[in-house]
Amino acid sequence: MKRALLTIIVLLMLLWAFEPLAFTQTNKPVALVQGEGNTSIIGNSSQTAVNKHDQTMQMVQDFMQYCPAVEVTLDQKTSPDYFVNLNREGAPTAFGEMGRSQIMVLDGHLHPIYVSQKLTVKNAVKGACNTIAADWQANGRLAPLPVAIPAPVHVPDEAPAPDVPPAAPAVQTAPKVKADVALVMRTTARGDRTFKAKTVPSIQSDLISYLTAKGFTLGTIETSSTVLILIVDRPISKWIEITIEGQAAGKILWSEKISDGGWGHLGDTALVNILDKVHKIIDARLQRANIQAQHVSAPNQKRAAVTALVTVGFPSMTNPRST
Numbered sequence: 001m002k003r004a005l006l007t008i009i010v011l012l013m014l015l016w017a018f019e020p021l022a023f024t025q026t027n028k029p030v031a032l033v034q035g036e037g038n039t040s041i042i043g044n045s046s047q048t049a050v051n052k053h054d055q056t057m058q059m060v061q062d063f064m065q066y067c068p069a070v071e072v073t074l075d076q077k078t079s080p081d082y083f084v085n086l087n088r089e090g091a092p093t094a095f096g097e098m099g100r101s102q103i104m105v106l107d108g109h110l111h112p113i114y115v116s117q118k119l120t121v122k123n124a125v126k127g128a129c130n131t132i133a134a135d136w137q138a139n140g141r142l143a144p145l146p147v148a149i150p151a152p153v154h155v156p157d158e159a160p161a162p163d164v165p166p167a168a169p170a171v172q173t174a175p176k177v178k179a180d181v182a183l184v185m186r187t188t189a190r191g192d193r194t195f196k197a198k199t200v201p202s203i204q205s206d207l208i209s210y211l212t213a214k215g216f217t218l219g220t221i222e223t224s225s226t227v228l229i230l231i232v233d234r235p236i237s238k239w240i241e242i243t244i245e246g247q248a249a250g251k252i253l254w255s256e257k258i259s260d261g262g263w264g265h266l267g268d269t270a271l272v273n274i275l276d277k278v279h280k281i282i283d284a285r286l287q288r289a290n291i292q293a294q295h296v297s298a299p300n301q302k303r304a305a306v307t308a309l310v311t312v313g314f315p316s317m318t319n320p321r322s323t
Contacts, residue, residue: 102115
């Protein structure tokens with residue numbers, strides 16, 4: 001009895017010790033955010049108020065709302081995949097704060113990959129999210145930079161040995177996992193201005209679920225045999241228009257354009273209709289290309305983990321305007 005009780009206690013201790021590891025392993029890109037802003041002084045001869053808006057808190061709030069696929073951190077000691085810096089210039093008015101937000105994104109090697117200027121912090125964060133999503137889709141997590149090893153101090157003795165330069169440390173990279181499809185979402189500049197914040201993310205979330213249910217494994221552009229590109233637009237005559245392209249080895253294999261809109265086909269109704277059309281194209285094109293996973297016939301088998309881009313923002317087809 002005592003031995004059984006001791007065994008249970010040991011198992012509980014092991015579970016408690018290894019439980020945090022499950023929460024530290026993530027395929028999301030990690031971004032270290034930092035924001036700076038102006039300090040405004042409002043008052044008269046008898047009373048003065050000093051206002052300072054914490055832009056870092058605003059950035060975290062916008063990332064959590066519009067870019068949940070990116071993990072945000074404030075820990076300066078961590079080694080993030082991206083650095084996002086924002087500088088807010090603004091002045092209080094009767095209609096709220098008016099100004100501009102300058103934003104810059106650097107990759108894990110501190111190379112700038114995005115610099116822009118927007119009217120609001122929200123739009124600046126969306127632009128950063130689009131850039132991180134595109135870079136993560138194309139490159140994934142960068143290998144850490146090799147750490148320089150200091151040269152050993154040579155102490156002469158009776159028979160000094162010849163100086164031998166230290167060998168450069170080998171950079172180990174994670175093995176690339178082969179996948180079936182890479183899903184890439186893009187919006188035109190017109191779509192960026194007119195669509196609601198949740199419209200395009202809803203399309204991508206639906207397609208990821210649909211492809212996974214069909215048995216496809218999703219990956220990056222570099223590791224996938226086929227790249228499925230959806231370009232979402234908002235033309236004048238339609239509520240939504242999507243151009244779907246299938247690519248392999250950098251070449252366009254096929255392309256189709258679908259749309260929905262008009263009287264009685266707006267909002268959720270148009271979204272449901274356009275997704276149904278996209279599903280039919282996927283069924284016809286991807287099966288025809290013979291890239292469907294081999295284990296489609298085993299629906300109860302555990303599917304491979306989805307490593308595709310899951311973002312709330314998407315790279316624009318043109319240079320985004322300041323909005």
